Amino acid sequence: MKTLILLLLALAGSSPLFATEIREFADPDKAARYERLIGELRCLVCQNQSLADSDADLARDLRNEVYEIIETGQSEEEAIRFLTDRYGDFVLYRPPIKPMTLLLWGGPLLILLFAGVIGWRYAAQRKLEAIRTFSEADRDKLERLKKHLDDPH
Numbered sequence: 705m706k707t708l709i710l711l712l713l714a715l716a717g718s719s720p721l722f723a724t725e726i727r728e729f730a731d732p733d734k735a736a737r738y739e740r741l742i743g744e745l746r747c748l749v750c751q752n753q754s755l756a757d758s759d760a761d762l763a764r765d766l767r768n769e770v771y772e773i774i775e776t777g778q779s780e781e782e783a784i785r786f787l788t789d790r791y792g793d794f795v796l797y798r799p800p801i802k803p804m805t806l807l808l809w810g811g812p813l814l815i816l817l818f819a820g821v822i823g824w825r826y827a828a829q830r831k832l833e834a835i836r837t838f839s840e841a842d843r844d845k846l847e848r849l850k851k852h853l854d855d856p857h
Contacts, residue, residue, distance in 0.1 A: 725764070727771055738774045741783055742767055746795050754797070766795075 729735040739756070745766065747758035755763050755770070766787070773783040784796070793799035801809055 725767065729775070734774050737780055738771060741770050741774070741780055744797055745770070745784075745787065746797055748791060748795060 727735070727738060729738065742755040745755045747753045747755055747760055747763040748766075749760035749762050750758045753763075755766050769787070770783055773786060787795050793805060799805045799808065
């Protein structure tokens with residue numbers, strides 16, 4: 705029984721080791737560039753995780769690609785260009801502003817503008833309804849006063 709408990713504890717304690725990829729770089733600058741890149745690139749499978757955070761097989765393959773690119777001395781820009789040529793701008797968390805991504809960048813502004821116009825129209829309509837309601841009530845009151853003055857009895 706003690707052996708089983710020790711075995712279970714060893715397995716539970718070592719599970720994070722299976723998820724960790726150990727990358728060794730001779731140059732600390734290369735290690736920093738690698739970490740920065742995999743943090744900025746999107747996992748194509750998970751879509752809401754970076755390559756650094758994802759456990760997907762494709763993310764592991766892309767981390768290997770980035771590692772090889774950095775190890776061969778290529779720049780971060782070359783690594784990004786390689787991945788965007790292969791997978792498109794979707795691999796980037798911050799895609800460049802160009803005709804294909806204008807809706808992505810301008811979409812939130814358009815939604816905010818649309819919501820502002822709808823809110824302004826709603827407020828104007830409510831104000832107009834309040835004025836109309838008030839005017840009708842005033843007209844009724846005026847008619848009653850007029851009748852009262854014409855016929856005091």
